[in-house]
Amino acid sequence: MKVIDTINSEKEESLLERSSAFLRNLILSAVDGVIAADMKGKILIFNDAASEILGYTPEEALKSVNIRQIYPGGVATEVMRKLRSEEYGGRGKLKSYQVNLCRKDGEIVPISLNASIIYEKGREVATIGFFHDLREALKMKKELELTQIQLLQAEKMASLGKLAAGVAHQLNNPLNGITLFTKLVLEEYELEDDARRDLKRVLRDAVRCRDIVKELLEFARQTRQNIHPQDINKVVLRMLFLLRNQDLFQNIKIKEELSESLPPVPMDRQQMNHVFMNIILNAAEAMEGSGELTIKSYLSKSGDKVCIEFSDTGPGIKDDVINHIFEPFFTTKEEGKGTGLGLSVVYGIVKNHKGNITVVSKQGGGTTFRVELPIYQEKVSFDENHTYQE
Ligand SMILES: Nc1ncnc2c1ncn2[C@@H]1O[C@H](COP(=O)(O)OP(=O)(O)O)[C@@H](O)[C@H]1O
């Protein structure tokens, strides 16, 4: 009888050992991070997922880390307070609570935590937390928000563009009339000096209005596109050749860092001239005619886009201004100097080439505009009223 008892208790012990080893394995290999600690904060369980998220090895954590080191500031106390309250999933429980943890290297990691207090005979003996890393999810959420903002921006530009085009069309004819007839009067009549001076002023202002209307029409992309594969370096160099001799550029050092062997980029050369000219003129104006302009061209890492960057040593763009620079009529320049249409036209042209334009600016540290243009474009992707030629 005694022999059988011993055999039974040995069996039970090995069963118990096996099942506790199984439970242990279950926790250690869980996909979520699992940490259990006693009421003094000494860590009792620290699985591989926790190790991956927090940077401590399980041995290190069990030996020398207190749970309070993992919760920065007063977060440990806050978590305990919530655990003990009834409000967050019942007494002794905390469900899907977003909180920050501190990694071994000091980085703060946002996590979603499910935690509970372990009681023995009504007494708190330990806490256990199951958590997962929210960094990736939060990053995706941020990217999604950014895409939504960009979409809204694109929509806003499109409706403003339509409005601008309508107004521009209505203004075009009377403006042409004003310029034409003013020119005629100036050419065909004997005029007193004062009258001639005043009329010349009328002509100058009318021409200025016409230029603005032209920009507006350009902005609304009502001009036809004429796309050919082009050597982007050549387009930029030609533009620089024209601009270099202007007064504004006399004290500006222009550095060219153009990558050779770039593939040709399909583009409407005239429109792209407009893009580069606007960006370069803005840079020169920001530097008030003295500084350094660096122009870089290179192939994107993915190999399917050509990038061109314009960096100036101007004052940079303030945070509250940078979000508006591509909007039509947004200008920080004094009246008569800026129309605020330059960059909105640039934006429209680049988007119409299926490209992208980005700006990076540090206050006081200069500004860089980057234009990315795809090497290949699909014929069908152009608007109906635009032509595409091989
Ligand atoms: N390189 C630059 N450095 C600093 N600010 C710039 C730069 N380029 C553009 N900006 C800002 O963007 C605004 C809008 O530019 P733009 O659309 O070309 O209109 P405009 O030049 O007529 O003001 C400018 O008024 C200026 O505040």
Ligand SMILES: [Mg+2]
């Ligand atoms: Mg401008």
